[in-house]
Amino acid sequence: MDVFTQSLLAAAVLMPMVGSAIAVLGARVSNRRRRIATELGWMSALLAVGTAVAVALRGSFGIALGGAHGQPLLGLWADPLTATLLVLICGVGAVVQSYGLRYLQADPKAERFVAAANMVVTAMAVVSTSITLAGLVAAWVVAGIGFVAVVGARPDLPGVRTSARRTLGMFVLGDAALVGAAVIIWLRAGNVDVVSSYAVRLAAGAIGGFSGAVALLIVVAALSRSAQGPFGRWLPGTVSAPTPASALLHAGVVNGGGILLIRLGALAGDSIFAMVVAFTVAAGTAIVATALMTRKPDVKGALVFSTMGQMGFMIAECAVGAYLAALVHLVGHGMYKATLFFGSGSQVSRLGEESIAPARAGSTLVRLLAAGTMTVATVGVMTTIPGVLEHRGGAVLLVFTAATAAAAGWAWWAPRPGSLGVTVAWVASMLAAGALYGLVLGGLGDWIGPALPITGIGTLSPWWLLIMGVGGLAIAGLLRISSIRRRLVASLIAAGAPPAITSPQRSTHGFVDPWVGSRGDAVQTTAIWMEGVA
Numbered sequence: 001m002d003v004f005t006q007s008l009l010a011a012a013v014l015m016p017m018v019g020s021a022i023a024v025l026g027a028r029v030s031n032r033r034r035r036i037a038t039e040l041g042w043m044s045a046l047l048a049v050g051t052a053v054a055v056a057l058r059g060s061f062g063i064a065l066g067g068a069h070g071q072p073l074l075g076l077w078a079d080p081l082t083a084t085l086l087v088l089i090c091g092v093g094a095v096v097q098s099y100g101l102r103y104l105q106a107d108p109k110a111e112r113f114v115a116a117a118n119m120v121v122t123a124m125a126v127v128s129t130s131i132t133l134a135g136l137v138a139a140w141v142v143a144g145i146g147f148v149a150v151v152g153a154r155p156d157l158p159g160v161r162t163s164a165r166r167t168l169g170m171f172v173l174g175d176a177a178l179v180g181a182a183v184i185i186w187l188r189a190g191n192v193d194v195v196s197s198y199a200v201r202l203a204a205g206a207i208g209g210f211s212g213a214v215a216l217l218i219v220v221a222a223l224s225r226s227a228q229g230p231f232g233r234w235l236p237g238t239v240s241a242p243t244p245a246s247a248l249l250h251a252g253v254v255n256g257g258g259i260l261l262i263r264l265g266a267l268a269g270d271s272i273f274a275m276v277v278a279f280t281v282a283a284g285t286a287i288v289a290t291a292l293m294t295r296k297p298d299v300k301g302a303l304v305f306s307t308m309g310q311m312g313f314m315i316a317e318c319a320v321g322a323y324l325a326a327l328v329h330l331v332g333h334g335m336y337k338a339t340l341f342f343g344s345g346s347q348v349s350r351l352g353e354e355s356i357a358p359a360r361a362g363s364t365l366v367r368l369l370a371a372g373t374m375t376v377a378t379v380g381v382m383t384t385i386p387g388v389l390e391h392r393g394g395a396v397l398l399v400f401t402a403a404t405a406a407a408a409g410w411a412w413w414a415p416r417p418g419s420l421g422v423t424v425a426w427v428a429s430m431l432a433a434g435a436l437y438g439l440v441l442g443g444l445g446d447w448i449g450p451a452l453p454i455t456g457i458g459t460l461s462p463w464w465l466l467i468m469g470v471g472g473l474a475i476a477g478l479l480r481i482s483s484i485r486r487r488l489v490a491s492l493i494a495a496g497a498p499p500a501i502t503s504p505q506r507s508t509h510g511f512v513d514p515w516v517g518s519r520g521d522a523v524q525t526t527a528i529w530m531e532g533v534a
Helices: 003-024 031-058 080-103 110-129 133-151 160-189 197-225 234-240 243-251 253-263 272-293 299-319 323-342 344-350 364-383 394-413 420-451 464-478 482-494 519-533
Strands: 061-065 074-078
Touching (some): 080 253, 080 323, 080 420, 110 133, 110 243, 110 253, 133 160, 160 234, 197 272, 234 243, 234 299, 243 299, 253 323, 272 299, 272 464, 299 464
């Protein structure tokens, strides 16, 4: 591959780090430096898109450095999988930087956030594109350090120090697990080329009896970074950080667990015990977090548990070997969250302008007909698209699509049967959404499929996802029983509560601190509340 395409890849990965250096230069607060760092972030996103186009037109390519016996020590690789992840990470980073530029205007410590956020973007870009295991693990640790710095960028705010310490503790635990797995692999198989499926399978064979321990350590690292189960206590406390830190967290950082399992799936998937642990913890977190999301009284708290639930389902998809579905989920979640934060300012003019139409509940028979029609139509549209059912877990995801369509049809007709024209438009939009989802799965399957990890012998059956869905419905049913609901809801609301704040404090530039009601939170309330139904 020529020098031009290699330069595209290197520049896309390293450009945010240049922005980080520029942001911290000088002793005074400088909106100009932050603006330059933001512009470099957008350049990085454009270069990432250029890298993806180069991969589509010319095939995979990379940059390798050092090493012996033909094995690189460090390097970057662009193929359909890594290029897709690179576009996501750099795009989310650019969106968050733009949001933070406005939100943190005139903030005396904004440079800390900009520098740390760009550090996270570069590190996660290396995690996604690294050729070798050593580069991936080193970048993973740096990304964790960077995000702790993001959370603690405003230590003067109430609760931030406690949140940063808790986050650091959980990240150290997960990072130590991944470093331990890397040390075992290095001692048994050397610095593995994680891009080559053949090299990864050879490494799995060389590990031998340590394969179960390696797989479990990788799973622990993924669960810790994605705030799952007992490793998720750090996430609720991050509501005390400024909202741009939350944007970076919800749109990007927590996706790290899924990225790790997708990139190292051939190693993690060799142990059925590790996959059972991953699925059990992730499914339990998804079910409980979804229940919490609907009961949290504050917007940020609801958003936290919404993200935990989304990440739980994504980790469960990895545990059953549905890597393509997990990738689509990961990309969709990151783009959706980034879009919400980026467009939150546009909600100001809409507050108080929308009138609430009187509810007109339809009959049960009509609602059943609407739900059934939507289910059959959406599934019919999806199954006509080639490639939808060819990847692992495709049939199970089709069941979830059917359930989503049924729920949408039932919920739509409950409050407002509406006019015929509105109903037709809504049905058409649902069918279009189903078709788009099918096209994405089918198209990405053809393009990314060969670059996805080989399914390990320990991966579970995709039908376990249905058991997870049944568990969620059971919890929802229990919440309808008043005696159980009172006890359960009290426990759920108390779970993961952020550090208590006795009185609102003000920042040096005069605005109320972010998590207790700053102007930034006010303008985004309507936008991010939509995540509650995602």
